[in-house]
Amino acid sequence: MQIIDADTVHQTLNFPTLISELRETFSKPAGMPQRQVFSLDEGSSHSDAFAVLPSWNDKTIAVKAFTYFPDNPAKSSELESLYSKIMIFDRKTGVPQALVDGTSVTYWRTAAISALGADFLARRDASKLLVFGTGRLASFMALAHASIRPINEISIWGRDPNKAQSIVEAVSLARPDIKVTVCDDVEKSVKAADIISCATGSPTPLFNGDWVQAGTHTDFVGNHNHDKRECDTGLILKSSVYVDSKINVFAEAGELLIPVAEGVYSIDSVVGELAQLCKNQVSGRKSEQEITLFKTVGTALADLVGAQLVYSQLKSDH
DSSP states (O other): OEEEOHHHHHHHOOHHHHHHHHHHHHTSOOBOOOOEEEESOTTOSSOOEEEEEEEEOSSEEEEEEEEEOTTHHHHOTTOOSEEEEEEEEETTTOOEEEEEEHHHHHHHHHHHHHHHHHHHHSOTTOOEEEEEOOSTTHHHHHHHHHTTSOOOEEEEEOSSHHHHHHHHHHHHHHOTTSEEEEOOOHHHHHHHOSEEEEOOOOSSOSSOGGGOOTTOEEEEOSOOOTTOOSSOHHHHHHSEEEESOHHHHHHHOHHHHHHHHTTSOOGGGOOEEHHHHHTTSSOOOOOSSOOEEEEOOOOHHHHHHHHHHHHHHHHHHO
């Protein structure tokens, strides 16, 4: 059984191949029970947690396990708040194949899933991308979207301009052909964007939904809490809403659950989930004027694809 570290994951994956594999996998039968997240300290709202995410398809059985200890960085600069591993087994024999670093795969698959959603939902001529967030996901989100649309301008927004500048530099290094700048005027940037991609820890909406113009595509990946959200109710109400996985989003995403609690939205209004788009069971963007929205909280099946792709590419290289 191979042990595959984060550096190897980053060296092996690329967005065009990963997005293509995700599209193929989500169009076929697969098993994916609802993920289980266990609070390790019931008395605290800021609890340490452990999660297990199983999935399988005709090639692979996978389980991702992760620990979330939010106070770790305060205890030591050497500790991360999140640790994650993905174990994959051969579907035909059950033989263990690899233990893959899950944190790095998660960055790649999260961004690739958003880009796959945008490939169905963003206008074909979308050229201006606005990214909210300066965490480790931000550069992945920018580069994934730029791999599926003719993006020529990217604007990065963050609360800390220095962090935003460092994301600008990272993205520029990878894509010197694209003009990448720090966003210094949120309203102006939201109104100008063709695609708005949000990956932040914000508990409250990042911008006024009224600013989003006809024809824009938005996606939200940062929030996994039923009482928090990165976008406001107004944007949900004026968008055609799609999700990566109904079973997970309907349990976790405040972006939809808060408008439902307010009595102004029904989850029945969600047009469809990613597998339905990939299987052509629901259609994506229907007009140039439509505003589309894609909410993701992550799926075990996407983890499976990322880990399996790294493993198979390493095997074919030897």
